Amino acid sequence: MQATPRFDWRKPIALACIAGQLLTAPLAVAQSLPDLGDSSDATISEQQERTIGKRIMIEIRADRSYIDDYELNDYINSLGNRLVAASRGATNDNRRDFEFFMIDDETINAFSLLGGFVGIHSGLLLTTTNESELASVVGHEIAHVLQRHQSRGAEGQKNKAWIPIAGLLAAIAASRSNSSSAGQATEAAIVGTQALAIQNQLDYSQDFEREADRMGLQIMSRAGFDARGMPAFFERMLRANRHNEGSAPKYLRSHPLTTERIADMQTRVDQIADKHTAIDSEEYLMARAKLRVMSMSSGEAAAYFRTVIAERTILRGRADVYGLALALTRARNFSAAERELDMVRGTANRNSWVENLAAQIQSGQRKWDNALSIYRAGMKSFPEHRGLLYGYLETLYEAGQSDLALTTAVEQLKTLPDDAKLYEIAAKGYERKGKKLAQHRAIGEAYFRRGNLIGAVEQLEIAVKARDGDFYESSSAEARLREFKAAYKNRPLLPGEKPDRERPDHDRP
Numbered sequence: 001m002q003a004t005p006r007f008d009w010r011k012p013i014a015l016a017c018i019a020g021q022l023l024t025a026p027l028a029v030a031q032s033l034p035d036l037g038d039s040s041d042a043t044i045s046e047q048q049e050r051t052i053g054k055r056i057m058i059e060i061r062a063d064r065s066y067i068d069d070y071e072l073n074d075y076i077n078s079l080g081n082r083l084v085a086a087s088r089g090a091t092n093d094n095r096r097d098f099e100f101f102m103i104d105d106e107t108i109n110a111f112s113l114l115g116g117f118v119g120i121h122s123g124l125l126l127t128t129t130n131e132s133e134l135a136s137v138v139g140h141e142i143a144h145v146l147q148r149h150q151s152r153g154a155e156g157q158k159n160k161a162w163i164p165i166a167g168l169l170a171a172i173a174a175s176r177s178n179s180s181s182a183g184q185a186t187e188a189a190i191v192g193t194q195a196l197a198i199q200n201q202l203d204y205s206q207d208f209e210r211e212a213d214r215m216g217l218q219i220m221s222r223a224g225f226d227a228r229g230m231p232a233f234f235e236r237m238l239r240a241n242r243h244n245e246g247s248a249p250k251y252l253r254s255h256p257l258t259t260e261r262i263a264d265m266q267t268r269v270d271q272i273a274d275k276h277t278a279i280d281s282e283e284y285l286m287a288r289a290k291l292r293v294m295s296m297s298s299g300e301a302a303a304y305f306r307t308v309i310a311e312r313t314i315l316r317g318r319a320d321v322y323g324l325a326l327a328l329t330r331a332r333n334f335s336a337a338e339r340e341l342d343m344v345r346g347t348a349n350r351n352s353w354v355e356n357l358a359a360q361i362q363s364g365q366r367k368w369d370n371a372l373s374i375y376r377a378g379m380k381s382f383p384e385h386r387g388l389l390y391g392y393l394e395t396l397y398e399a400g401q402s403d404l405a406l407t408t409a410v411e412q413l414k415t416l417p418d419d420a421k422l423y424e425i426a427a428k429g430y431e432r433k434g435k436k437l438a439q440h441r442a443i444g445e446a447y448f449r450r451g452n453l454i455g456a457v458e459q460l461e462i463a464v465k466a467r468d469g470d471f472y473e474s475s476s477a478e479a480r481l482r483e484f485k486a487a488y489k490n491r492p493l494l495p496g497e498k499p500d501r502e503r504p505d506h507d508r509p
Contacts, residue, residue, distance in 0.1 A: 049148075050097075051492040053115025054451035060101070060119070061450060067102040067122070070387035070421070071353060075287045076100045076120055076138075079131075083139050086223035087146060087215075098142070106295060108237070112141040122291045131284040132229030135220045140230075143215035144208065213261060217268050226278040231265040238262065282319065286353045289323030293330060301327035318344045322354055329357065334365045352382040359391055368399035386419070393425050402432045420449040436466035441477050444484070453488040460484055 060066050067073065080100035098116040106123040113119070118141045120134075128134040213230070221227040238259070269275075293301040305324035309316055321344045328337035338361050345354055355378040362371035375392035382388060389412065396405035406429025413422050423446035430439035444459030460481040467474065493499065 045492075046148075047492040050115035053113045053117045056113055057099070057101075057117055058450065058452050060103075065104045067104050069102075069290075070390060071356070071385075072102050072287055072290060073100075074385075074387070075283045076102055078283070079135065080118060080138055080142070083135060083142055083219050083223050087142060087219045098145070100138070104294065110137050110141055112144045116145050118142065118145070122295065126288060126291055126295065128233065130226075130229060130278075131280040132220065132226040132278050133233040134284070135223065135225040136216060136227075136230035136233055139220040139223075139225075140212045140216035142219060143212040147208070147211055147215065210261060210264065213265055214268065217265065217272075221272055221276065224276050224278060226276050227269045227272055228275065229278075231262050231269060234262050234265065282351060283353075285317070285319035286322060286351070289319045290326060290353075293323055293326045296327075298327050298331035302331065316343065318351065318354070322351075322357065325361070326357055329361055329364060332364065334361050337361050350381060352378060352385040352388065355382070356385070356387050356391055359388070359395070363391075363395050363398065368395060371395050372399070386416075386421070390421060390425065397428065397432075402429055405429055406433070418449055420446040423449070435468060437463045437469040437473055437477060439463075440466065441480065444480075448484060448487075453484065453491060457481065457484045457488060 061068070077100045080098055084098050098118065100118045100120065102125070103119050103121050105121045106126075107121055108124045108127050109121040110124055111119050118138065120138065124137060125134055128137075217227050217230055220230065289305075292304065295301075296304065302324060305320050305327060308320050309324065312320070321340055325337045325341040328334075328340065338358075341354065341358055341361065344351075345358060355374060359371045359374040359378065362368075362374060372392065372395055375388055375395060378385070378388040379392060393405045393409055396402070396408070406426060409422055409426040409429060413419065413426065416422055423442045427439050427442035427446070430436075430442060440459045440463035444456045444463065447453075447459060448456035460477060463477045464474070464481055469477065489499065
């Protein structure tokens with residue numbers, strides 16, 4: 001599961017975005033950045049926070065460690081949004097949009113970015129023993145965002161408030177360099193000045209952590225989770241740290257943990273009158289099983305789940321069988337995977353994850369009609385599960401039914417106009433038909449919805465120059481290009497950033 005990323009973005013993000021861990025930038029790298037102005041320009045608005053977060057997310061989504069899996073992302077967003085909904089009334093800030101995402105990394109870590117983006121490492125989810133423990137960490141990160149700890153920490157530096165932003169952008173700029181020393185430059189941007197930023201922020205970080213603990217407990221309890229999961233998880237983390245000196249989980253390095261904090265958590269839990277005994281959702285169990293398979297070789301994962309299933313004294317857990325079938329599918333042992341999965345498919349309560357895997361098993365055997373039949377039935381039973389829709393469209397392409405795949409994708413976009421993945425799938429169909437204008441416009445629409453305005457403009461410029469569409473298509477693409485350029489021109493700016501920085505207008509004199 002440990003793919004080597006193009007650059008180690010975890011360090012700048014973890015340090016720049018969690019209170020008390022902000023970066024500063026060396027002059028050599030900072031010179032390639034926009035003029036951030038003096039301290040009078042340093043106040044970070046909520047709109048600027050969101051802009052910064054979106055820019056970071058462009059880099060994260062492009063990294064190989066970003067988990068681009070609909071089922072996993074849908075689960076973690078469902079959990080996160082349930083907690084966000086419960087936060088209303090716990091804070092004065094109820095206006096934020098949140099996005100939750102997962103990182104393919106075995107380390108125990110989570111982080112919050114400016115603007116409401118929250119990342120969860122796969123290793124953290126696998127370390128939790130129940131869903132309430134996971135909710136406690138996610139709720140804690142939501143509290144950091146709602147209380148604007150990152151911006152408040154920057155404001156505490158007074159005339160140094162712009163430095164964290166410069167440092168983060170410096171690390172990203174260095175990582176993009178084609179130079180063989182790019183990695184060293186990024187490391188220098190982080191390590192060379194990290195100590196100063198941490199020293200400046202220590203007084204804030206302890207207070208911020210306690211505040212996030214208190215609010216996180218309130219949020220998870222309101223959402224129906226067992227508040228006892230928070231002190232239980234952190235106590236286990238602290239014990240693990242004591243037994244592994246020098247190799248503390250990353251989460252503890254960025255979130256200083258003390259026995260006093262845990263005692264405070266426990267006291268607050270004891271004061272909660274209506275404690276919930278939460279039952280883990282099946283989606284949580286399925287997500288754990290899927291991540292377990294991703295973290296091992298297919299053989300190791302199959303052996304692991306066979307052992308777990310054998311130890312069950314009464315009934316096979318559906319998530320465990322799903323994990324075994326998924327491992328066998330990864331090993332391309334489709335007949336064995338089908339036999340295992342059939343044991344739980346016939347149960348009264350059907351499951352979208354199981355149906356999606358059943359279709360994938362048929363696709364793996366090139367039994368296209370069987371796969372498409374399962375997908376169609378699954379889409380009817382689980383219309384909100386877009387993974388089934390994506391799988392159906394990709395299977396149509398594999399089965400040689402490109403025209404139907406494209407027609408279906410375009411039709412679905414009428415009701416799901418903000419689905420970037422659907423635009424990407426449509427682009428594949430246009431490419432196969434040799435329709436360059438439509439292909440690049442679809443890619444541009446996907447970029448636009450992912451917040452990559454420069455990429456969107458570039459793709460629409462390619463589309464307009466293709467000139468292989470009719471008058472209506474060409475005129476529509478030109479109009480859309482003007483809209484994208486206007487969106488870039490009117491984008492929220494970073495503190496001190498010039499409006500015309502890298503303005504994507506190749507027609508200007």
